[in-house]
Every structure is written in C-alpha cells, then in structure tokens.
Amino acid sequence: MITPLHSTLYFSLGPVPITQAILTTWAIMLLLVVTALLLRWQLRLRPAKPQAAIELIVDMLDTQIRETTGAEPAPYRSFIGSLFVFILTANWVSLLPGVEPPTAKLETDAALAAIVFVSVIWFGIRGAGVAGYLRSFAAPNIAMIPLNLLESVTRVFSMFVRLFGNVMSGVFVIGIVASLAGLLVPIPLMALDLLTGLVQAYIFAVLAMVFIAATVEDGQPKPAPPPQKKEN
Amino acid sequence: MSIDIWGLGLQAVNVLILIWLLSRVFWRPVAAAIVARQQASTAMLDKAQAAQTAAEAEMSKAKAARDGIAAERLKALAAAQTEAAAATKAALSTAVTKAEAMQAAAAAEIAKDRADASKADAEQAAQLALQIAAKLLSRLNGPLVQSAFLDLLVQAIAKLPEAERAAIAATPEGLEIVVAAGVVADQKAIKAAVHKALAAKPALHFVTDPALLAGVELRSPHFALHNSWRADLALIEQAVHDAA
Numbered sequence: 035m036i037t038p039l040h041s042t043l044y045f046s047l048g049p050v051p052i053t054q055a056i057l058t059t060w061a062i063m064l065l066l067v068v069t070a071l072l073l074r075w076q077l078r079l080r081p082a083k084p085q086a087a088i089e090l091i092v093d094m095l096d097t098q099i100r101e102t103t104g105a106e107p108a109p110y111r112s113f114i115g116s117l118f119v120f121i122l123t124a125n126w127v128s129l130l131p132g133v134e135p136p137t138a139k140l141e142t143d144a145a146l147a148a149i150v151f152v153s154v155i156w157f158g159i160r161g162a163g164v165a166g167y168l169r170s171f172a173a174p175n176i177a178m179i180p181l182n183l184l185e186s187v188t189r190v191f192s193m194f195v196r197l198f199g200n201v202m203s204g205v206f207v208i209g210i211v212a213s214l215a216g217l218l219v220p221i222p223l224m225a226l227d228l229l230t231g232l233v234q235a236y237i238f239a240v241l242a243m244v245f246i247a248a249t250v251e252d253g254q255p256k257p258a259p260p261p262q263k264k265e266n
Numbered sequence: 267m268s269i270d271i272w273g274l275g276l277q278a279v280n281v282l283i284l285i286w287l288l289s290r291v292f293w294r295p296v297a298a299a300i301v302a303r304q305q306a307s308t309a310m311l312d313k314a315q316a317a318q319t320a321a322e323a324e325m326s327k328a329k330a331a332r333d334g335i336a337a338e339r340l341k342a343l344a345a346a347q348t349e350a351a352a353a354t355k356a357a358l359s360t361a362v363t364k365a366e367a368m369q370a371a372a373a374a375e376i377a378k379d380r381a382d383a384s385k386a387d388a389e390q391a392a393q394l395a396l397q398i399a400a401k402l403l404s405r406l407n408g409p410l411v412q413s414a415f416l417d418l419l420v421q422a423i424a425k426l427p428e429a430e431r432a433a434i435a436a437t438p439e440g441l442e443i444v445v446a447a448g449v450v451a452d453q454k455a456i457k458a459a460v461h462k463a464l465a466a467k468p469a470l471h472f473v474t475d476p477a478l479l480a481g482v483e484l485r486s487p488h489f490a491l492h493n494s495w496r497a498d499l500a501l502i503e504q505a506v507h508d509a510a
Contacts, residue, residue: 050276056277070291070292074292092296112285112294115288140274144277148274149282
C-alpha cells in the first residue's frame, strides 16, 4: 500500500527529483498567475463584479494586516496574500480526482515554514534594522533571549507541522474511507476538508503576519519611561 | 519518513517565484486600481464640491440680481406712479385751462350771438317800423305834403354853393324832376320853383317813381338831390343801423 507520506516520483532534473507535489505546485502557480493576469487585464476605473469582488478581498486583507500589525499593509500585502492564496489553492486541489495537495507533503510545508522563518528575519531587519531585529530577541528582557531564539524556530516548526498534519490527515482519512466505503461516502469528509483547508490557510497566513508584526514591534526602540515623583 | 532537501528547496523557490509573480501581476495592480479609484472618487467629490460651491455662488448672484431687479422694479413703479401723477395733474390742469378757455369762448360766443340776435332783432324791428312808417307816409301824399317837399327842395337848392348850382343848371342833358306816382298836377309850379331856385332855366323832365312815397327830387347824370319820404326813411334806416 502506498501511504500518503509517499511521494510519487515522475522524473528527475539532475539531482532534483520532480515529484507529483512539485508538478502540482507548478500547475497551481500557472493557474494563479494566468488568473491574476486575466484579472489584471480587466481592471477598470469603473469596476465590474469580478473586479469588485477581488478588490473587496484585497481590502479585507489590508484591513486584517492593518489591525494585526498596526502598520500600513502595502509592504506585507503581497507576501501574506500570496501565502494565503497558494496554501488555499493547494489545499483545495484535493477535490480533483487523483490529485494530492502539495501541502500534504513534508517538503512543501517545510518550504513554506522556511520562507516564513526567513521573511520574519527580512521584515524584522527592514522594519527595525539589524539592531532592532536583534533587540527583538531581548523582549521583554535579556533573560528571554534563549527562549526567544528557540521560539523563533519552534513556532515556524509548529506551523509546518500543523499545516502538514491537518492536510495530510484529511487526505489520509479520505483515502481510507474511499478504499473502504465506495465513491460517494467520502463527500462529506471532502466538504469538511474544504473547511479545514480554508482554516489552515488562514491560520498559516495570520500566524506569519503575527510573527512578522511581533518582530518588527519588539525591534522598535522603547520610549523612555515618564519621570516618577520622589516620595518624601 | 524523510524530507527531500532538493524537493524542499525547489518548493521554496517555487513559492518565492509565485509570491514575486503575484506581487507583480496581481497585488500591486489591484492595490493601484483601488488607489486610483479612491483618487478619482476624491477628485470627483472635490469637483462636485467645487461645482456645488460655484452653483451656490451663482445662485447667490442670481438671488442678488433678482433682488436688484425687484428693487429696480419697485423704483420704476414708484417713478412711473410719480410720473403718472404729474402727467395726470398736468393733464387735469390743461383740461381745466382748456375747459375754462372753452367756457370763456362759449360765453363770448353766447354774448356775441346774443348781441347779434339783439342787433338783428333791432334791425328787424327798425325795418318793420320803417315799413310801417312807409305805409303810413304813403298815405300822406297830398298836395300839401307835395308843396312842403317842394319848399324843402327849393331850400336845399338854395343851400348849394353858387358854383354847384350853376354846374347843375348847366347840365346839357337837362334835369329830372322825380315825383311820386299820381302827383303831376303842379308841374308848372314845380318847374317855376326850381328855375327860380337855380336861377336858370335848364330843361326839366318829370319822372314818376312810386318808391318815393311822397316828395320831389332833383336828379342829373352826375347829381341827385334827395327830397322825399323814401330818402328820409333811408336816412332813418341808416341812423338806426349805425346806432345798432
């Protein structure tokens, strides 16, 4: 029996094995880019219904970023939005027969977690400078540096494991039920998998945003405390 | 369970490329479209605000103009009323003056008519009186009256200047003795009296004229000596006419 943890190898480009997850990822990339191009070509000053819906989604994303970080959403919009759209699409391709979601594979989720890890460093340095970024590890005090260093790794690891576990388990359960009960029985589970995919994409994007915002915020120099009155 | 590092790296590159592509072809254009619409909306609102302000200014201007027109209308009405009152007063004054003039003219006309009527009545009365007198005098045509008129003729000839008497007497055609009708008996006496008064004996021709009523007149082509009731009545008529 082929387990869900198994990656189907199609061919290799030198030392790089091209698995089904990678091919699916490329297909998703192509789909998203083509869709984005089509939507871009239809952008007008007087919007049609699709453009209005897209702008509504972008506005909601901006509002979410603004409420989470307290900063302007423009620097984070592309990264957070693209992460959300890719993970959501990758989770939902499981609805296509014979297609496994790339996020059900360790390599994809680990790559996403690694990107979030690097992006936290990138946005932290860009927002607070190198000193500020390093200062963020000393929040709230110096004693927390080891724990913060450890947390910076473990939190992205937890994201990776959470996304992988949820998506992989859904695929696993649907595969088991389908092999045991027939074609139509897994449909409720597939519907549940849609919700799970949406929630996991949202959680992953929000957590990435929270980590970036916390790093930028902790890296900012703290204002001097107000002078206290001496008691006689 | 193991992780394929090459696969991990390739997926990371794939996701990074996707993020970059979507940033270029989706997120930025959509955000730019939103900003462009917001700017267009702001511009339209500003333009609408400016148009509203301009419209309000125009409305205020129109209201001021309307108020000005109303004030001007009231002023024009007042001026027209004043002018109409002045014109009415002038017309009334002119009409009063004309009426007074017409009244005066009518009064003068009435007075003139009255005077004319009075004169005509007087003349008519004089004519009537003369006619009555003529009728009465026509009955006084007896020998005695004829003799009295002859005496008066002789006296009148005697009062003429000598040269004129001589000129009358020297009239080659002779003189006419005009008497009233029916009085021819004393022709010899008349001739004699006339020849004596003229101190000459021109040819005398007797002519009968009933219009004399009574009397004896001496006439030549260039001279007439009236001496009759008719001449007296004519003198009276002329006097009455002159008196009227």
